[in-house]
Amino acid sequence: MARIEIHPELAADKDALLKLCPFGAIELDGGTLAINAACRMCRICIKKGGGVFEFIEDAAPGIDKSQWNGIAVLAEIDDGHHLHPVTLELLGKARELADKVNYPVYALVIGHNVAEAAEKLLSYGADEVFVYDSPELEFFKIEPYTNVLEDFIRKQRPSSMLVGGTVNGRSLAPRAAARFRTGLTADCTVLDISPSTDLDQIRPAYGGNIMAHINTPKHRPQFATVRYKIFSIPEESEAKGKITRCELPETALASKIDVLERKKKEVEQGIEEAEVLIVAGRGVKKKEDLELLEELAGLLNGRIASTRAVIEAGWMNPKLQIGLSGRTVKPKLVITCGVSGAIQFVAGMNNSELIVAINSDPGASIFKVAHVRLVGDLYTILPELIRNIKSRKAERI
Amino acid sequence: MNILVCIKQVPGTSQVEIDEKTGVLKRDGVESKMNPFDLYALETALRLKQQYGATVTALTMGPPQAETVIREAFMMGADRGIVLSDRRFGGADVLATSYTLSQGVRIAGDIDLIICGKQTTDGDTAQVGAELAEFLGIPHVVNVCSIRELTESAIELVVDLPDYELTERIPFPCLVTVEKGIFEPRLPSFKLKMATKDREIVWLKLDDLPDKDPAHYGLNGSPTQVKRIFPPESHVEHVTLAGSDPEKAAELCELLDRKKFLQQMR
Numbered sequence: 279m280a281r282i283e284i285h286p287e288l289a290a291d292k293d294a295l296l297k298l299c300p301f302g303a304i305e306l307d308g309g310t311l312a313i314n315a316a317c318r319m320c321r322i323c324i325k326k327g328g329g330v331f332e333f334i335e336d337a338a339p340g341i342d343k344s345q346w347n348g349i350a351v352l353a354e355i356d357d358g359h360h361l362h363p364v365t366l367e368l369l370g371k372a373r374e375l376a377d378k379v380n381y382p383v384y385a386l387v388i389g390h391n392v393a394e395a396a397e398k399l400l401s402y403g404a405d406e407v408f409v410y411d412s413p414e415l416e417f418f419k420i421e422p423y424t425n426v427l428e429d430f431i432r433k434q435r436p437s438s439m440l441v442g443g444t445v446n447g448r449s450l451a452p453r454a455a456a457r458f459r460t461g462l463t464a465d466c467t468v469l470d471i472s473p474s475t476d477l478d479q480i481r482p483a484y485g486g487n488i489m490a491h492i493n494t495p496k497h498r499p500q501f502a503t504v505r506y507k508i509f510s511i512p513e514e515s516e517a518k519g520k521i522t523r524c525e526l527p528e529t530a531l532a533s534k535i536d537v538l539e540r541k542k543k544e545v546e547q548g549i550e551e552a553e554v555l556i557v558a559g560r561g562v563k564k565k566e567d568l569e570l571l572e573e574l575a576g577l578l579n580g581r582i583a584s585t586r587a588v589i590e591a592g593w594m595n596p597k598l599q600i601g602l603s604g605r606t607v608k609p610k611l612v613i614t615c616g617v618s619g620a621i622q623f624v625a626g627m628n629n630s631e632l633i634v635a636i637n638s639d640p641g642a643s644i645f646k647v648a649h650v651r652l653v654g655d656l657y658t659i660l661p662e663l664i665r666n667i668k669s670r671k672a673e674r675i
Numbered sequence: 676m677n678i679l680v681c682i683k684q685v686p687g688t689s690q691v692e693i694d695e696k697t698g699v700l701k702r703d704g705v706e707s708k709m710n711p712f713d714l715y716a717l718e719t720a721l722r723l724k725q726q727y728g729a730t731v732t733a734l735t736m737g738p739p740q741a742e743t744v745i746r747e748a749f750m751m752g753a754d755r756g757i758v759l760s761d762r763r764f765g766g767a768d769v770l771a772t773s774y775t776l777s778q779g780v781r782i783a784g785d786i787d788l789i790i791c792g793k794q795t796t797d798g799d800t801a802q803v804g805a806e807l808a809e810f811l812g813i814p815h816v817v818n819v820c821s822i823r824e825l826t827e828s829a830i831e832l833v834v835d836l837p838d839y840e841l842t843e844r845i846p847f848p849c850l851v852t853v854e855k856g857i858f859e860p861r862l863p864s865f866k867l868k869m870a871t872k873d874r875e876i877v878w879l880k881l882d883d884l885p886d887k888d889p890a891h892y893g894l895n896g897s898p899t900q901v902k903r904i905f906p907p908e909s910h911v912e913h914v915t916l917a918g919s920d921p922e923k924a925a926e927l928c929e930l931l932d933r934k935k936f937l938q939q940m941r
Binding site for chain 1: 686736737738739760761762763764765766768769770773774796797798799800801802803804805806808809810814815816817818831836837838839840841842843844845846849893894895897898899900901902903904905906907912913914915916920921923924925927928930931932934935936937938
């Protein structure tokens with residue numbers, strides 16, 4: 279157990295001390311310094327308070343960490359059968375962490391007819407894959423899935439449990455963490471492991487304006503969720519591990535929730551929803567050349583969009599125009615091709631996460647907002663880029 | 676029909692910065708407000724109240740100032756307010772927060788439906804709803820984007836998944852977390868403000884809760900510990916690729932790969 283003890287005799291400037299706490303948890307209670315319920319235990323007051331605040335940690339009986347071994351990854355199955363790529367990304371990270379402390383890597387698959395998915399996990403580095411396969415588990419339902427995860431944890435006792443930060447993962451992980459009364463760190467962006475087997479978890483808070491480094495020092499398993507595309511998919515390798523089939527009694531697989539209808543969503547999306555946009559500007563010489571951009575967009579799972587000039591030429595649907603007179607977009611990646619960067623255009627896209635600009639004019643104003651600048655001929659760069667991407671993708675199949 | 680809505684007081688802005696030298700959070704104007712996502716939860720409860728008739732209870736946990744968000748909930752139409760406030764609740768992580776809330780819910784009486792917002796704007800974890808449901812032993816659903824129907828014993832709603840929309844029926848008691856935009860939140864009403872200014876709020880301290888073991892609350896009940904907080908690295912860099920055009924193309928390909936744009940997409 280830990281608490282903060284206050285030594286008021288050391289307090290010279292009380293007002294300065296009040297301002298120390300980012301959460302406003304230090305207050306004057308009838309003239310005496312006190313800490314209120316807003317305290318988040320960030321311990322800034324201990325570091326900056328000149329000894330007024332002391333962190334007291336009574337030796338609490340922790341759990342026996344040697345009883346908890348291995349890094350486990352919960353596989354996410356889409357549509358009943360398909361492995362979500364975040365699972366492979368987590369397996370890669372799990373392998374890396376496990377090797378540091380000499381742990382096995384476990385994968386847990388919940389679903390129906392998931393043999394293929396289980397095999398695949400072995401070739402991405404799992405030492406042992408535990409499969410709970412049952413018709414009742416074909417689609418995600420919170421109660422049976424939590425029961426399965428609980429059963430797995432009770433039997434295998436993993437030290438860490440990594441879960442994809444998908445809709446289902448973010449529903450299941452907290453539920454299971456609460457059942458074990460253990461810690462959960464959501465949406466980690468960095469994961470490492472210390473020799474004590476404590477996970478070092480770093481996550482953003484306050485909308486990404488601050489980062490927090492979080493540990494779960496006295497509880498196991500340590501739950502962490504990680505969003506898709508934070509880590510990289512590892513190389514596929516020879517499968518060395520084994521598959522273990524597990525079962526739960528039917529009573530544990532019941533759910534109170536009835537799914538009345540399952541409707542596939544229309545995939546029709548506007549350029550506002552696209553994660554990747556390839557933008558055509560005046561530098562594109564003729565309509566047929568848009569095919570190059572289409573091809574690149576296809577390779578990056580993106581869409582093409584354009585500036586006003588291209589729309590006015592009648593080459594593209596006006597719905598695809600970016601800018602003050604068109605749509606405002608904020609994709610993860612935008613690649614502008616032959617776009618000069620007029621203010622009216624830039625205002626519609628300058629909040630994009632990564633802006634790549636290709637333009638032959640080094641003085642083009644698009645380069646002022648671009649994070650990656652390619653001064654050159656798009657008619658050379660685009661075909662080369664497409665060729666490079668294709669060969670990289672081919673290497674991975 | 677008893678509906679309970681969990682709300683939280685959060686800093687007025689998430690535009691907080693950390694002083695690189697001192698490691699202290701700069702907080703200019705520490706105004707606080709109701710977590711914007713909770714407005715949608717509250718609005719959902721109030722629409723259900725209008726259509727089907729219900730008592731709406733707003734529950735919050737925080738320092739005494741958190742009373743403000745309960746008053747705001749009254750101004751929007753909530754009927755009852757509960758504040759969980761005790762120094763011993765301080766330093767709570769997701770687990771301790773959810774547990775404390777679950778104890779508050781037990782005091783609130785027979786609740787049919789608990790509605791939570793998607794997440795808060797300060798912690799951003801979006802995990803308290805599910806943990807609260809687990810502590811209460813009731814089913815939960817997240818990502819609810821619309822409500823179809825309420826019956827005596829169940830709620831029918833639509834869950835928004837990346838590729839699917841699911842229509843589900845969940846029997847009471849249950850917990851749902853609603854998406855931003857499920858309904859447009861109403862503005863606080865001056866008339867209600869006047870009418871509710873003397874309305875009593877239930878204040879709960881640790882000793883008022885069914886479980887009085889301080890080891891289950893606040894920092895002591897929190898398995899996770901914040902080791903440190905620090906400013907994010909600025910990841911916006913400006914680079915100009917050099918070399919011939921094919922070399923630039925190859926370098927761009929490498930960069931896109933490193934940033935994971937070549938990976939399989941959903």
